[in-house]
Amino acid sequence: MRILKLIGVFTPESWQGHGFGADSSDSVIAAGTDMTNKATSKARGPLTWADTHHPGISETKGEYDGRWVYINDRANGRIAMVDLRDFKTKQILDVPNLESSHGGVFVTPNTDYVHISTKIPTLVDRTNIEKSLDNVAQAYRGYSTWLKVDQKTGRMDVSQSFQIEIPPYWQDLADCGKLVSDGWGFINSYNTERAVGGNMEGKPSLEVGASQNDFDYLHIINWKKGAEVAQTKSKVINGMRVIPMDVAVSEGLLYLAPEPKSPHGVDVAPNGEYISVGGKLDPHVTIYAWSKIQKAIDDKNFEVGAGPLHTQYDDKGHGYISLFIESAVAKFTLGEPYFSGDKAFKLVDKVSINYNIGHLCTMEGDTVKPAGKYLVALNKWSIDRFLTVGTLKPQNFQLVDLTTEKMEVLSDMPIGIGEPHYVQAIRADRLKAWEVYPVGTDPLTFEKSPTAAEKDKEKVERKGNTVEIWTTVTRSRFKPDTVKVKEGDKIIWHLTNIETTPDATHGFSIPRYNVNISLDPGEAVTTEFVADAKGAFAYYCTEFCSALHLEMQGWLLVS
Incomplete structure (x- = not known):
């Protein structure tokens, strides 16, 4: 494994000259901060940093097509688009009504929309900010945002986009349905307790208050019908069409299903039938069957290891889930049509990882056609794997071979440029990058x-x-x-x-x-x-x- 290129996105980057005078980048960065409709420090703005998390590559018929990649700014509720013809940032959108973002980024199977949702709910009632945390249920709202993509340029068009108002829980990761579940999206949530902390006021710390319920809620969203409802039953807030929560419920756009406590990863299988959820505080992976999800959630539980987070897939009916606490990757089987009887939904292998794995990636493992022999583990700690280079240590990518009977770690790659979060892997032949521009x-x-x-x-x-x-x-x-x-x-x-x-x-x-x-x-x-x-x-x-x-x-x- 090796790094070929870093792309300047939200933050000025000197080698590429990104944000240091050229109109092609200065205008993009400047347009990426809404100083009017969003609460932003005028003394410190515009924004020149971001906490990038989840890239999403454009798709056609559920397969990567190599046109564009989108990535979110978790801290500030923004999203950017990079054109893969020249691997340069073309748009930064400060998403209306989002003050943070984590859910997504994912595209719909034909890149009609790119999705991003709130992480921390947005303050919507600003009449009494000081007391707003005493009334979270009324003062705050979450938003599931579906940004319309211009098929010629890849840019996001707010005027053709819409949001669905969702409860003021903390929404986490998300994924899009495919094939049999096409038209639907899935978002994890946590802190359904709506805890706000207050440990200096005799109240429980936030993490304690957010761990009281037995489960949280998987948000199941009919985005395809939502696009129709937004035409007639939405209201415009800060330039964005918003479908109110009561309308979303009455129109059958929003459903909530119990899921493991404090989940961090919802991943749809290549055939769209299975939705895997890992709860950080539960050693099980929970799998939902799409064929039964609208009548009743039929979840199958089996133990894989400590601290399951994220799932990727291969083309043979296996899921691979990261185990943060155990520092391992577990391999399990799915059900029909891949496996049946006592061979379905079984843990079949596990490999130790160095150390504290978060996300992971199989080759094109979140498309309808996974195609690869390898898995990449994105590890938060490296500790003893590399030369000591000071107190801030590099993080670690590890390449895992999936072709043998037992998974095997092949190599380590230090990452000294920031925390590796989510990644996607695309076949090189899908990229159609320009080698030079026509002059001018x-x-x-x-x-x-x-x-x-x-x-x-x-x-x-x-x-x-x-x-x-x-x-x-x-x-x-x-x-x-x-x-x-x-x-x-x-x-x-x-x-x-x-x-x-x-x-x-x-x-x-x-x-x-x-x-x-x-x-x-x-x-x-x-x-x-x-x-x-x-x-x-x-x-x-x-x-x-x-x-x-x-x-x-x-x-x-x-x-």
Whole structure:
């Protein structure tokens, strides 16, 4: 296993120049914070960090199609879209009415919608915020959000989307039905007690109060019918059509079924018939049969190990579930049509993992056609597996062989860039990534930019106190390589990498102006700023591009 690429999404990333001056990324990041309708610190905003959790790859007929990937910001209730033609972020949406998010991200089997839901319920009654925790049932609501996807661009369209109001529990992970259960979604919940803590006021700590009931509730949602109901029986809140909870119940959109306490993982089998739920405080995996789910939940319990969390599948009727407390992966059988009689719903193997596994991933294991020989375990702790590199230790991916009679760990891979959460694995041949842009391409539209600089047509124009520059970038020069402006001028700088050679990436950095742009071959971007600092600024290429890389620079003179 190896890392090929990191993608800047919610957070500025300097090597890619993501969020450091280029219009193609600055505009995306800026649009990703709703400073008007959502409670956001104006002194600290806009948001430039996120707690990314769950990527969801676009699908066609329940199989990954390699067009787009979506990922949520658990902390701030946002979702982003990355186009897999160039592996760059094209949209960040601050989802209306969500102040946090965890449920999802998943797409429907043909990527008509991408789903995201609240984790912590949203405060909806702001008339008495100080006392709101005394009245959670009325003051807070959860939302299951179904964002309509533009099939040409992959972008999410709020005007065509809808939300279903759900109880003010804490919604957790979610998954989409497929094949026989297509049209339905499933969301775990916990803290159905609606505990809020208060351990400095003589009340139970939050984790104690949230562990009093015998079970929590699986939310079963008819999203396909919801899309119809939203047309006529919704109300608009902050620009989003919302189906009230009473309407969702009366229209048969929302059902609740008991599930294991404090669940963390709901996963639909490839044929859509079985829904597996792992409860963190219960050594069992609970499996729901879709064929019986609307009459009554017919759950089968069998012990797999301590702290079951998440399930993935293979194409032979096996489920693989992570065991956090036990630090292991358990393999079990499903029922018909895979296994029957005393061979169904049985624990068949277990392998130790190093250590404290959270999520796991089999190859395309959450699609209708799993296709792979391996499993990847995403482990929170590494402890003694690698060289000590300080007090913050890398986390650990482990590759597990599924082709032998007994599962076997093949290799470790340290992850020193953050906590590994959820992952998805797609066959490489499904990806149709571009190797170079046609010269002058705007990466936001994948069309020729009307402001792209062209070879032998470079220029500098002044209109009042606005200076507009068209610069071509190639080995090993910027043209023009000298730009003279006045203090206070507004600068509009168009840059085009006119290279056609794959991997001939160039950078454009202006020291002290916080501008740092990465230009892939053929890419055209624009940066705008006010020349408010006088001096001589040597802009230069930040990518080692040729033998004359160090000579690839120019001058911005501000007088």
